[in-house]
Amino acid sequence: MNCDACEPQLIDYAHGELDDETRTDVARHLAGCPDCALEYCRLQADLQGIVDAHAEAPRARVYHMLRRKVAAAHGPSWWQRMRDVFARPVPMYGAVLAGLVPVVAWVAVTWSQPGGSTAKDAGSPPPVPTRDAALRDYDGTEVLPAYRDVL
Amino acid sequence: MAGGQATDEELLSAVRDGDLRAFDALYDRYERRLFGYLRRVSGDRDVAEDLFQDVFITVIGDRTFDPDKGRFSAWLFTVARNRCLEVQRRAGTLERKLLQLPVREPTEDADEALSRVRDVRAAMDELTDSQRQLLLLKQVGELTYRELADIHGVAEGTIKSRLHTAMKAFRRRLAEIGQGT
Numbered sequence: 520m521n522c523d524a525c526e527p528q529l530i531d532y533a534h535g536e537l538d539d540e541t542r543t544d545v546a547r548h549l550a551g552c553p554d555c556a557l558e559y560c561r562l563q564a565d566l567q568g569i570v571d572a573h574a575e576a577p578r579a580r581v582y583h584m585l586r587r588k589v590a591a592a593h594g595p596s597w598w599q600r601m602r603d604v605f606a607r608p609v610p611m612y613g614a615v616l617a618g619l620v621p622v623v624a625w626v627a628v629t630w631s632q633p634g635g636s637t638a639k640d641a642g643s644p645p646p647v648p649t650r651d652a653a654l655r656d657y658d659g660t661e662v663l664p665a666y667r668d669v670l
Numbered sequence: 671m672a673g674g675q676a677t678d679e680e681l682l683s684a685v686r687d688g689d690l691r692a693f694d695a696l697y698d699r700y701e702r703r704l705f706g707y708l709r710r711v712s713g714d715r716d717v718a719e720d721l722f723q724d725v726f727i728t729v730i731g732d733r734t735f736d737p738d739k740g741r742f743s744a745w746l747f748t749v750a751r752n753r754c755l756e757v758q759r760r761a762g763t764l765e766r767k768l769l770q771l772p773v774r775e776p777t778e779d780a781d782e783a784l785s786r787v788r789d790v791r792a793a794m795d796e797l798t799d800s801q802r803q804l805l806l807l808k809q810v811g812e813l814t815y816r817e818l819a820d821i822h823g824v825a826e827g828t829i830k831s832r833l834h835t836a837m838k839a840f841r842r843r844l845a846e847i848g849q850g851t
Contacts, residue, residue, distance in 0.1 A: 530834055534808070536815050536830070565790075568786060569805060569840075572790035572794070573706040573710050573806065573810050574702040574810070575702060575706040576701050576702050576705060577701065577705045577722055581719050582697060584723065585697070585723050585726055585727070586690065586694075586697075588727055589685065589693050589726075590690055592727070592730075592731060593687075593688055593730065593731075594688050595688035
C-alpha cells in the first residue's frame with residue numbers, strides 16, 4: 520500500500536471500520552511511513568477534539584431529579600425491600616456474635632454482683648465459703664477426715 | 671451489578687428491576703456524551719437538560735428495546751436525535767437557528783485548551799446541519815457506520831461517503847481557523 524491508497528482509508532481506520540485485510544495493510548504502511556503516521560496522529564487529534572469540545576455534564580440537580588423519577592417508576596417497592604432484608608444471607612460471624620451475646624450478658628451480671636445473689640437474699644441457702652475464708656480456716660496439722668478413727 | 675464490568679444492556683435490565691446503583695453506573699457512562707450531544711443540538715442548556723431527562727426516562731421505560739438487534743448506545747442516541755427533531759419541529763424555528771450554538775468570543779487569557787475547544791466548535795459551526803449531526807453522532811455518540819445508516823435510513827456506503835466529506839470539511843475549516851489565530 521502506498522501513501523495515495525492509505526490516505527483515504529485513515530478515517531475508516533481511525534473509526535475501526537475497515538476489514539481485517541485492509542486494516543493490516545494500513546497499519547503496516549503507517550508503521551513504515553512517517554508522513555502518513557503524522558497525518559494519522561493529526562486526524563486522531565481532530566477527532567478527539569470533537570469529543571472534547573462537546574463533552575459536557577448537566578447540572579447536579581438533573582441527576583437528583585432523574586434518579587428520583589427512576590426510583591419512583593422502577594425502584595423497589597416496600598415489600599421488595601423487606602424481602603431483600605430477610606433474604607440476605609446472615610454471615611457466620613454474625614451468628615457467632617449473636618450466640619456470644621447471652622454469654623457476655625451472664626458474665627457481666629455475675630461480675631457486677633460480688634458474692635452472688637445470696638448477699639441480698641436472707642432466705643436463700645447458706646453461702647458458699649469464699650476462697651479467703653477457706654484459707655483462713657485451714658489447719659495444716661489437722662489429719663484429713665479420711666484418716667480419722669471412725670470408732 | 672453496578673460494577674464497571676457490566677454491559678449497558680445488563681445495567682438497563684438491572685435499572686428496570688429497581689437497582690438504582692445500576693442507574694448510577696449507566697448515568698456515569700452517558701452523562702457527558704449524551705448531554706454534550708443534546709446541548710450542542712438544542713443550543714440551550716435548559717432545553718438540553720429537559721431533553722436529557724426525557725431521553726433517559728424514555729429508554730429506561732420503553733421495553734421495546736431488543737439487545738439482540740442493536741447496542742444500547744445506538745438506541746439511546748437514536749431516541750435523543752428523534753427528541754431533538756420533535757423539539758425543533760414543535761418550536762417551529764429554523765433548524766439552522768436552533769442547531770447553532772453561540773460561539774463565545776475568546777478572552778485574553780484563554781489557555782490553549784480552551785482555545786482549541788473554541789476552534790473546534792467554530793469549525794463545527796461552519797458545517798451543514800446534517801454534517802454536524804453526523805460527526806456528533808459518530809464521535810460523541812460513538813455509533814458505527816451501520817448504526818448511523820439505520821438511523822438515517824440510507825445505505826452504509828452513503829454514510830461513509832457523507833462522513834468523509836464532513837470530516838474533510840471540518841478539518842479544512844479547523845486548519846483555516848488555526849492559521850487565522
